[in-house]
Amino acid sequence: LKTLLASVLLATVIVFGCTEDEPEVDITDIKFDGEKVTVTEGFTVDLDTVLTVSGADADQAQISFTSGDATIVSVDGFILTAVKAGGTTLTATEANSELTATVNVEVVAKEVDVTGVSLNQTEADLKVGDELQLTATIAPEDATEKGIIWSVAFPSGSKSAEDSPSAIATVSDQGLVKAVSAGDVVVTAKTKDGEFTASASISVTNIAVTQITISPESATVNVNETVQLTATIIPDNATIKDVTWSVDFDAEAGRTQIASPTVDYYLEISQDGLLKAKERCDECAFIARATSKDGEVSSYINVSINYIAVTDIILDPSDLFEILKGKTHQMKYTVEPENASNPTVTWEISNTMSQGDCGQSSINYDDYAMVDEQGLITAVSPFNNDCNDNLVIKAHHSDVQLPAATEFDVINPVESLDILDNTGEPVSSINFNGCGSYDLGVSISATFPYNSSVTWSSESPDILPIDKNGVIELGPNAPFPLNTTIKVTVEANDGAGASDSIDIVINYNGC
Structure with missing residues (x-):
């Protein structure tokens, strides 16, 4: 094609002052083969190999080329030279037909192999929490592949395989080192091209307490x-x-x-x-x-x-009390002051007179009552001695010279009760005409000592009240006339449960 174009050019006759009519040239189309021309930086392309001219006179075509960016590609006749990496366009123009064609041109950078790498620092001392930016420089400067792979590892032989160097320092993909904990590591930059390496020794120390x-x-x-x-x-x-x-x-x-x-x-x-x-x-x-x-x-x-000392111990109850044989009683106490350092007391069973009195050389109090570390008294047997004195519960504390003490008796349970009429005879019922009052009595069966107190009650106290001494009389709201039977009960106060009841048959028609 270049030879033909040259022949056509030589055949053109130019006469100064006038121009002969040029013959008609039949060119129907020009186009580039493909959508893009790719060439490596520094290399050339013969454009005759990438352009197609169509028409009867294709061999007479007059083609010229124009580069979109001469800094990327230059054109000399039919030779395209890749100047530097980049992209531009190339336009072909046919002079006779004024037909044009345009194609994209991509200049690919020439690959330059990496020959080595270096770091801006080869060692550094950091405190926990510090950061250090490492910079890797690849040689040569115009190397094509500039990728770096960063890693952190222990110095050779310093740690076992189970340890993690990232616990001491980490490194980012951009070479930013962060100190995490005390220790020594090596940070390495490795080139993707050629796997050249450069390393920096990093020593991390704690920020000390001062x-x-x-x-x-x-x-x-x-x-x-x-x-x-x-x-x-x-x-x-x-x-x-x-x-x-x-x-x-x-x-x-x-x-x-x-x-x-x-x-x-x-x-x-x-x-x-x-x-x-x-x-x-x-x-x-x-x-x-x-x-x-x-x-x-x-x-x-x-x-x-x-140490806040105890100044006083107060027992509850503080007066003589009774415990039924076989039963228990929990002692309560308070110490003063309330914020005493050690409020705990120790307990002891004794009696109101010292041992040896009344002809007793010694007393085994466990035969009568026992007390545990928490002040729980267990009644074993009544304390009958010649002096008729009482048992005593004592609370001791090392801060107080004398113990706190309260007397108590162990009593036998009431075995049974019988209600007596006003003649002193046991009865199961009495007739009461409702006039005046009637005195009931009670007979107690028990082994001395025992609690002789009792409690009286009426099943209809509004009609037939009964006082603490067993005296009955009609209540002020009793109906008139009145014909009814009301039960009256007496119960022992020792808690053993002994009781008796009788019927009061009332026939009240006025007095």
Whole structure:
């Protein structure tokens, strides 16, 4: 095609001053083969191989080419040269027919192999929480593939396979290193092309604790009570903020009048700083200490134990009371003051006279009553002695010189009751005309000693009330006339359950 075009050009005759008529040239179409021409940077393309001319006189076509961007591709005749990577267009024009065709041209960058890589730093010392931007430089500068793969690993042989280097430091896809915890790692940049590597040794250390302050500045703890201690770490961004708590005697104050018990006998402290006083120690001086986890920094406060002594014990009941044989009674008590450090008392059974009186050389109180550590009395048998004195329940406390004491009796249960008429005879019923009053009596069957008190009751107290002495009479609201039977009951007050009932047959027609 170039030869033909050259022949056509040589055959053209130009006469100055006039132009001969050029013969008609039959060109019907020109087009590029394909939608795009691709060429590597620095290479050439013979455009004769990518352009097709159609028509009877195709061999006489006069073609010229125009580059859309001469900085990307240049054209010299039919030779296209790829100048630099990029994209542009190429237009072909046929002079005789003025037909045109355009095609996209893509210049592909020439691949340049990577020959090496280097880092902006090969070692660094970081504190936990620090960040470091590593920059990888690939050689040569115009290498085609500039991809980098970042990784973090332990120095050779320093850790087991189960350990994770990312627990010490991490690295992002852009080379940003973040220090996580104390330790040593190696950060590596590896080129995607050629797998060249460059590494940086990273040493991470903790932000050290420089000071610990304890609140409150000193503490006084009541026995059996607690005080919460709080440790503040300085600086605030220290890596490890945990402390270890401990208590000890104040060495400077000494251990005056203290025998063998260790400090734990008197004080204890939890690992969240809760300080508890367990026993009184009037002559003791203590300290509570907070120590950083690495053991480098500590601080302490002075601690003293305060014992609030019991000044009085009040028993309930405080007067003579009775316990039925075989039954129990729970003693109640209060101590003063209410905030006494040790409100617990010890219990003892005794009697109103000291042992040895009345000809008794010794008394085994367990034969009569027993008491446990909580003050629960169990009645065993009545205490019958020559002096006719009573048993005593005593509450002791080491803070009080004399115990608190209350007398009590163990009594036998009432076995049975019989209601008596006004002549003193047992009856099952009586006739009552409703006029005046009628005195009922009661006969008690029991072994001495026993509780002789009883309680009377009427099943219809509005019609026939009965008083505490067993006296009955019609009530003010009793109907008239009245013909009815009302039951009256008497019950022993010892709780054993003995009782008796009779019928009161009332025939009231006026008096």
